[in-house]
Amino acid sequence: MDKTEEGRIKREQPALLFETDTRKMSLKRALEFWQESAGSLYDVNISQPEAFYTTHRTFRLGELLLTYCVSVAQKLSRSNYRVGVDGYDHFEVQFFLAGHWSRQDGRQEAQAAPGDLIIHDAAQAHAGSASDFANLTLFVPRPLLAPLLISPDEQNMRVLVADEPMVGLLRNHVDNLWRALPLLDERQAAALALPTVELIAATLNGVKKEDASRGVSFAQLGQIRHYIDAHALDPHLSPARIAAAFGISLRKLTYLFSSDGGVATYLQKRRLTLARAALRDPGQVRKSIAEIGLEHGFVYAHNFTRAFQRLHGLTPREMRALAQSNWTTGTHESQSWFDRAALWGK
Template sequence: MFENSGGKELKDLRPTLVVKKDTRKMPLKRALDFWQETAGSLYDVNISQPEAFHTTHCTFRLGELLLTYCVSVAQKLSRSSYRVGADGYDHFEVQFFLAGHWSRQDGRQEAQAAPGDLIIHDAAQAHAGSASDFANLTLFVPRSMLAPLLTSPDEQNMRVLCADEPMVGLLRNHMDNLWRVLPLLDERQAAALALPTVELIAVTLNGIKRQDVSRGISVAQLGEIRRYIDAHALDPTIDPAGIAAAFGISLRKLTYLFSGDGGVATYLQKRRLNLARAALRDPAQAHKSIAEIGLEHGFVYAHNFTRAFQRLHGLTPREIRAVAQRNWMTGTHESRSWFDRAALWGR
């Protein structure tokens, strides 16, 4: 699958390529450094046999998406609440193993994936897993593109969907075809494929049959309402009644639409807490106290802000700010997003 360009070097073919590496041609230290630059930018990595490490790694860009093909050795990868709070990266990873196996390692529940199964990782939530020697294909999708289309965007982390599900097979074939055709496309053509791809992912994760028109309309309406809430999250007057009125639906219908999110008020609070996390990490807002930021994001009382923030993010607002301040001082936070950082791989 990796060598499908007829013997030509991908870097000489198309501008959609972000990075291509085969570390078997490198000294071991350089290979490990490259893995720390790529996988290590998101995860704490524990390689079973570091002395035998190697990876074949190739990443393409489709507009705001990244598609990565990777072959490597057995290892564990974990993303802690501390790391989530420290880097603030916020995207989904849609992953198919082509060879090898993956298993969930956070102690909460059993989940395993074999070749052909679909695995979802949410970078905004802590997660941990282990893989045997593997080959996989992973699509990195910004939350802003996918979450509004999902009925339960916060319930996807470490979810495994079986290979024999028809929609999973359709998505797998689509990603495989993307991988094969991307070397032949220019950036404009590749970018045009991004939104249809995200929509297919959403249909797959929502478990919707394409002919189920009434449910499809509900999902489309839910996405529209989510975008409205996201745009007005810091408006102190926004409330469920006003949202229902803005869309001409009843409170009962609004409650039904957001049942997978724990209710519209819960969704609104999560959105505000995510914005508060970004504000705490923003050096331009370093002059504001934690209480001020809490108030700007809908929390009149600082202790309520701290409690809700820690419950969602695993760290207190003070801890998030302390990590961010260290990054400001050392200059270790190199880019605004993980996608910006990925563009620097291999340079």
Template sequence: MGQAKSGQKLPYSFMDTKGMSAKEAGAAWAENIGVMFDTKYHELPSEGFHAHAGGYILGELIIGTGKSVAQNFDRSRYRIGRDGLTHYLLQYYQRGSCGRRDGGSGDRTRPGDLFITDLAQPLATAASDFTNLNLIVPRRLLAPLLQRPDEHNTRIVRGNNPLVELFLNHLQSLFRMAPAMTQDEVGLLIQPTLQLAAAALNGTADEQTQAGVDIGLFDEVCRHVNDHLLHPDLSAEQVASRFGMSRRKLYYLFEKVGGFVSYVQERRLHRVRMILLDPAHAHRTIMDIAEEHGFLHRPGFIAAFRRLYGLTPGEMRALAMRRDTEAIESGDHVEWRNWIARLR
């Protein structure tokens, strides 16, 4: 995998053992994971097994997924001295478990937990059949943000910790959006990702990490808003109460996207637009759709729609009926603008 140039899509690497024999699959996985660990399988299925690993380069970070059968992972002092890797590996276990081989049953991850490996230190761990999401971070980038940078090896941070939940949701969003991002866009994400990771590992947000936590919190609020757009009681008061923050804090989070009320209106208008473009809803009146999304005043609705998309709702629907996709797609920049604006 080479480094991406400005404006290019992110480099991506993927390994999949589908269709391989058990011996071939085991060798392919061992070669892939052997960059960091020595591995030993508990027991390979005789009929073969499906394992995969892949990741995107995000500047100096790597984000990827892994899936494999139960095995041991080892990193000896000799191995550390030989390869010189000092990165942190942050693993979100979506399925299966992992923990130190000398630990008890309570010292293993559960689905949703975060497992931390400090590649500068030895380890001997065991994992069941698993699926995980991984972030590899150079030590020199993350350690300055950590309160005790040398005390995280083989740590398990439970997923019910709010800061961990924010971080893991951020990772999932980052991985989901990686195929569409360029290296230029990734540059805006590195520091917030590091700050949110550090807050999750430290168990608290401080002056160095608060900005990243705010971004994670912004994502959570946006997810809640998008899931409840049609609820009549969706308001700043309701959302602030739901997330245990003041309205002042809520308004602060949404300043860079024009404010909370503006964001909710844009999301509702976006939903209206998508319905207007859908032939399955061609029998519905425009105001019926608008009222369903909380727009009860016709002139105000039409004016807001035109400001956002440069067309009236009727013109948008007419273009869709004529399949004039070049014109109607001109409003697709709104989602990307909202997502990226908070990182400036």
């Protein structure tokens, strides 16, 4: 077979990654599959395990996955501990086709009915409960979506109602993708990834949050967030410098970041998120906890430990120990969650 023939066959690989109907399996194997798939992200509590089944079909669109899932009532929770252990970092953009979802973290009420849009952030703890359901979920790596969002860290467990025009536009797009993908090959499907991510970002940015109806300049806020993200490790970065860079007063800067607890709080959170990545990085294993804290804006190690634990639920030492355990067992974030998902149907 010559290279031309090999290239033609490669282009014609289907976009379908895998499909499973556990009603063709024993109950034991069906539950094992669910632990391999949903259980790789969540702690799962199935209401009636003896009645469990799922129909699962997943397509790949470049770096995105689109999954259709039907299953029984259950609770799924993702703890800070699990976030620290696996390090998975993506968004789940989900539409329920049947059944209902409700938030279960005790912080605030949120429910979703068919047609509503639910966002989950794998880098943040979250918990929810679903009735018997069918849903469509897009799994989107953070590096693709976060740079396009005005508030990338404020999307977790957000529910956008079905009658919002932008939500309807995105829902129709996802539904059309689902119908078209069986007819497309990998190359064709990959070409749809970027427009899909851009439409997700437009929807999340375009539908106002309840607490953001004060006439805030969202475009300017997004620009400032991206500036802070790009310069977060600069030790000289300060609210005054940020305000000067955008030609606004400190008072206006404070107002723009009031929902974040202030610009200094937002900056600290970004630094702590980067610190978590550093603690999980085997290339930085020779650095002490105090050195990493200093590099991320904390002069005193005890202040670093306290702030880190408050945000991530684990101390820096515990986070590093979990990462080192993974390195020792050869599972150093062995694969991205997307690579792992590719193995389920094999």
